[in-house]
Amino acid sequence: MRTIVDWHIHSKYARACSKDLVLPTIAPWCVRKGIDVVTTGDWTHPEWFKHIKECLVEERQGIFRLRPSTGSGSTMLSPERAKRVEGKETEFMLVQEVSQIYKKGDKTRRVHNLIFSPSIETCEKVIAMMQARGFNLKADGRPILGIDSEELYVRLKEIDEKMIVVPAHAWTPWYAIFGSKSGFDSIEECFGSMTPYIYAIETGLSSDPAMNWKLSALDSVVMISNSDAHSPRNLGREANVFSFDEPPTFDDFVRVLKEKDASKFLYTIEFYPQEGKYHFDGCAACQFSCAPSESKKIDYRCPHCKRPLTLGVHHRVEALADRPHSSAKGHIPFRSIVPLAEIIAEVFGVASTTSKRVQEEYFRLTDHHANEFTLLLDTPLEDIRRWASDPLLAEAIDRMRTGHLTIKPGYDGLYGQVKIFGEHGAPKPKQANLL
Ligand SMILES: [Zn+2]
Ligand SMILES: [Zn+2]
Structure with missing residues (x-):
């Protein structure tokens, strides 16, 4: 069970x-x-x-x-x-x-x-x-x-x-x-x-x-x-x-x-x-962020305001790590997900996960078809294609399951951004969504 x-x-x-x-x-x-x-x-x-x-x-x-x-x-x-x-x-x-x-x-x-x-x-x-x-x-x-x-x-x-x-x-x-x-x-x-x-x-x-x-x-x-x-x-x-x-x-x-x-x-x-708020190094006030290897070159200071950068989790892990690569051997595995409401928002091309359309679709799917974890992890894509109001949701979930995403890392208290369909958002068929 x-x-x-x-x-x-x-x-x-x-x-x-x-x-x-x-x-x-x-x-x-x-x-x-x-x-x-x-x-x-x-x-x-x-x-x-x-x-x-x-x-x-x-x-x-x-x-x-x-x-x-x-x-x-x-x-x-x-x-x-x-x-x-x-x-x-x-x-x-x-x-x-x-x-x-x-x-x-x-x-x-x-x-x-x-x-x-x-x-x-x-x-x-x-x-x-x-x-x-x-x-x-x-x-x-x-x-x-x-x-x-x-x-x-x-x-x-x-x-x-x-x-x-x-x-x-x-x-x-x-x-x-x-x-x-x-x-x-x-x-x-x-x-x-x-x-x-x-x-x-x-x-x-x-x-x-x-x-x-x-x-x-x-x-x-x-x-x-x-x-x-x-x-x-x-x-x-x-x-x-x-x-x-x-x-x-x-x-x-x-x-x-x-x-x-x-x-x-x-x-x-x-x-x-x-996607977490403290992955990369950065300065939220100046909207500046960088990888740990970069922040060393700039003496751990924001190039704009010169204040010390908030060093992120990635940096800290690297500082304490004693292995060049991580090995899964002997460890409990993991699966990475993107919350369902975020995926729906991207498919619909809207910025907010709390928009009415996103919420309606989220509640409709989880009320009538399956719970969120089942939809994200287990449900066959054919079923999602039939249930979703936009069939692109099935492709988005497939991309999430296989890790085909682009991600802008979070830093200094600002969440990162996951994009399933890249910078330009979800591809839209020509006749769809004429509203
Ligand atoms: Zn806490
Ligand atoms: Zn700054």
């Missing part, structure tokens, strides 16, 4: 997040996207934790579902259809991102970590520990904690030895374990005695596993990928694909990560890393 998992999202209580991020809305969006298991995120936030306890009921060890009473309660729908529309089949886990700011050595460090909790009771104990230390958990769904990463992990293991910590978006410049601005050069430097318990790192949108495979130091961990969604439509931008014979529990997932079990962890679903 294929199980697609997204372990990093936020709630409406996290900074800069959509008001729609509540559990009864997240669940049906996951059905539309094809996500089987999603995290609640943000359980250290008092209001969100209350919402979690009201809405969810434990299904298996560490795996939750919406209570039958939650949701629209529409009696107009057949039970099967209601289950789908209300997202009753979506399962939840308790994975929380925290932002840690602390001094180590003589440097200020800023690191984001994911905390995996097996139960509501364990979350309660963690919250009590954090409150006792005077941390402000109300200000943000992703709280800022003044605690060293190694020390935090020790405290969590004392509370419940089942808990694990996974460094989040490991390469982003400002808030990550390997970030160029305030991170570390190795897992050991950050986690010290707790290093053996780091089973995985999250690659983040701006890097993909192949880039990480250039570091022999990361051979001991698996790469996971999640959406870090701040709105429902970004759920599952990246995800993890497993295959289990029985419905998995919390312990099953942790065991697979710990043992790097490639018979269960099939692959990750990735953004093209160039």
Whole structure:
């Protein structure tokens, strides 16, 4: 049974997040996207934790579902259809991102970590520990904690030895374990005695596993990928694909990560890393960007304003890499995707993925035909050709599946741009779209 998992999202209580991020809305969006298991995120936030306890009921060890009473309660729908529309089949886990700011050595460090909790009771104990230390958990769904990463992990293991910590978006410049601005050069430097318990790192949108495979130091961990969604439509931008014979529990997932079990962890679903906001080096104010090899020649300064360039993830990976080429041997493979709404927008020749036409087509396909991951990864092209309002969508998905794309890399906080049909956009038949 294929199980697609997204372990990093936020709630409406996290900074800069959509008001729609509540559990009864997240669940049906996951059905539309094809996500089987999603995290609640943000359980250290008092209001969100209350919402979690009201809405969810434990299904298996560490795996939750919406209570039958939650949701629209529409009696107009057949039970099967209601289950789908209300997202009753979506399962939840308790994975929380925290932002840690602390001094180590003589440097200020800023690191984001994911905390995996097996139960509501364990979350309660963690919250009590954090409150006792005077941390402000109300200000943000992703709280800022003044605690060293190694020390935090020790405290969590004392509370419940089942808990694990996974460094989040490991390469982003400002808030990550390997970030160029305030991170570390190795897992050991950050986690010290707790290093053996780091089973995985999250690659983040701006890097993909192949880039990480250039570091022999990361051979001991698996790469996971999640959406870090701040709105429902970004759920599952990246995800993890497993295959289990029985419905998995919390312990099953942790065991697979710990043992790097490639018979269960099939692959990750990735953004093209160039599309991420911090892939290349650059200066957003001057709209200047370049490859790491170029920025060295210009002394890492913007040629226009002369300020230091923000060095991207590509640069940082190259700096720490100890292999000339990445080798897939012994690693969990990955597949690269472009979000369906972006593909539809390009086929229609419109700039915005939130335009009415794009949204209508997106909802029509995912309501009536298949979920987004199935359409992107599995659906035969003949079917897509029949279902889509423009048959060019099938060709676009084919190009995405085979990697025939052009990409302008993102830099300094600006997203990169993926073009499936190159600079000039989708070819249009002469009679079509006379409007
Ligand atoms: Zn983060
Ligand atoms: Zn500049």
